[in-house]
Amino acid sequence: MAVLDLKQKLSILADAAKYDASCASSGAKGRDSRGGKGVGSTEGMGICHAYTPDGRCVSLLKILLTNYCIYDCAYCVNRVSSNTPRARFSAQEVVDLTLGFYKRNYIEGLFLSSGIIRSGDYTMEQLVKVARDLRQVHDFRGYIHLKLIPEASPELVNAAALYADRVSINIELPKDESLAAFAPEKDAGVIRKAMGAVRLGIEAGAEPGRKARPPKFAPAGQSTQMIVGADGASDGEILGRSASLYGAYGLRRVYYSAFSPIPDVSKSLPPQRPPLMREHRLYQADWLMRFYGFETEEIAPPGQDLDLAIDPKLAWALKNRDRFPVDLNRADRETLLRVPGLGAMGVERLIAARRLARLRLADLKRICRSLEKLKPFVVLEDWRPGGLTDAEGLRARFAPAPEQPSLF
Structure with a gap:
């Protein structure tokens, strides 16, 4: 196997990360290095990767630690049976890239996810090591978003949330039966349990009246992502699942990612991606539910889809x-x-x-x-x-x- 240099790894692992949409940095507390202390900032402008609700343009280094994965999710280009170029960063390489890109004013933060290597705990340990080294060794004060591995131990999930501004656990698909069919190694119950644990940690850190507050626990909250169009879920079912996730886990955002056909795709998956307008309409409907007082059934009852021609x-x-x-x-x-x-x-x-x-x-x-x-x-x-x-x-x-x- 050929040895890849850092530039080749970056090309592969930045491209592999493009399928994860949940990288906005809204909700992060402002930190900066003015006064000669620390490295990085959550403020300012740069190469645009995401927008915050107040209109700020935030640049993030968005990569995978590795696109190797022991799971065989049918919809994922990085599944173990996929014939795709593989690469892996060391934790130190990710730290060096983040600091180097920040000091060149290319980025304001890091979005880091990964395929599952060896086990959920081993993978989560590597992700935590990156965030811990950035915060404790280099006093990095920029934004960090870590993707959590739901199968990892609660201690590792807690550690990740103490170093990251935002954490996210992907719910993957709108229906549990679809997840069982397309991603048999994943368990919807385990995913929900991990999301619930994160919510409890966030609420404990924000509990009013506490004299001895614990360190900030994921101060920008948690988010998740659903793939749209891989199964037969209607827009009404997708929005219904989103409403239940917002209510049960206090999520900051649910992100919608249109299914993108990949090489050697399973015949049980559609051969074409859904219209991108469908993804756009779901975001509009999600906004109506969160900020305009609309109920899911008013926008798209179960079994019905949104009108693509009008908002x-x-x-x-x-x-x-x-x-x-x-x-x-x-x-x-x-x-x-x-x-x-x-x-x-x-x-x-x-x-x-x-x-x-x-x-x-x-x-x-x-x-x-x-x-x-x-x-x-x-x-x-x-x-x-x-x-x-x-x-x-x-x-x-x-x-x-x-x-x-x-x-x-």
């Missing part, structure tokens, strides 16, 4: 035309959040503005960018939608026209 908020509004138009001068905040074209920040600005005067169309234009999308659904001091109420007409108006085949 889920508009789709809900067209199915519930009896709730519109909404008087923007009178409606409460919960009602305003359900108006297509109104975001959470726009709602807050509207509420503040109407305390001073009754809102008119010109006021709405200054506050919101999507005025044409709003007009059929709202009433103002000088505006009523009139004939702009037909649901079919509105759908045709806001749905993008299908692309025409090119002759060239």
